[in-house]
Amino acid sequence: MIYFKxxxxxxxxxxxxxxxxxxxxxxxxxxxxxxCIVCTRGQTKYQGEWHDFGPHEESLADLRAKIAEVKPDIVxxxxxxxxxxxxxxxxxxxxxxxxxxxxxxxxNCYLLGIGxxxxxxxxxxxxxxxxxxxxxxAFKKYHRPLPELNFSAEKQTESLVNFCNNYKGKFKxxxxxxxxxxxxxxxxxxxxxxxxRLTFDSLWVISTSKLTVDDGRIAExxxxxxxxx
Ligand code: SF4
Numbered sequence: 001m002i003y004f005k006x007x008x009x010x011x012x013x014x015x016x017x018x019x020x021x022x023x024x025x026x027x028x029x030x031x032x033x034x035x036c037i038v039c040t041r042g043q044t045k046y047q048g049e050w051h052d053f054g055p056h057e058e059s060l061a062d063l064r065a066k067i068a069e070v071k072p073d074i075v076x077x078x079x080x081x082x083x084x085x086x087x088x089x090x091x092x093x094x095x096x097x098x099x100x101x102x103x104x105x106x107x108n109c110y111l112l113g114i115g116x117x118x119x120x121x122x123x124x125x126x127x128x129x130x131x132x133x134x135x136x137x138a139f140k141k142y143h144r145p146l147p148e149l150n151f152s153a154e155k156q157t158e159s160l161v162n163f164c165n166n167y168k169g170k171f172k173x174x175x176x177x178x179x180x181x182x183x184x185x186x187x188x189x190x191x192x193x194x195x196x197r198l199t200f201d202s203l204w205v206i207s208t209s210k211l212t213v214d215d216g217r218i219a220e221x222x223x224x225x226x227x228x229x
Pocket of ligand 1: 038
């Protein structure tokens, strides 16, 4: 069964920098480490550190054919939930590299600097990652991690620091803000302190689409964090 999907009807788009991008969604259903209250994908169906969607050989063959057909400059892999939980992620990255194309990966940041996840993600030429909730109580209420996995805001920071110390590719970092969870001056200062421990190529500040933070506050925060336009 082929379960990879290509973004909307446009399987290739041109980046701002002129590169042709092939966008491929590698997850047929939502699998994520979190079950966030703001998630636009609804409840997490498969919540945990790893998930296996089953045989993927036909999907890999389809991806190879798609790359040969559209000849992108880069392949972006994303998916419902967090693709770092996908047990086949490394094979998918290797498949794209086997066709001579660089890989950009989209993820939340939690698993980036952790064990096997970090080893796999370090194979990608570009990573786009997002985080934002840095207070422990808010972290539990917002991300609703499985208690048995003992995830915490502090471990998220250490994971990010570890990743930045090891990753050699291009890292585009996004910090998201949600009303009442991380938009206070105090929390913004805490986020600023974390950013000072990280290395990245660009920084975007955004509001989540639920629990929206207004544009004026986002602009203030962006200035405070020295974010890119
Ligand atoms: S990390 Fe992202 S995909 Fe996963 S539950 Fe939260 S908002 Fe949804």
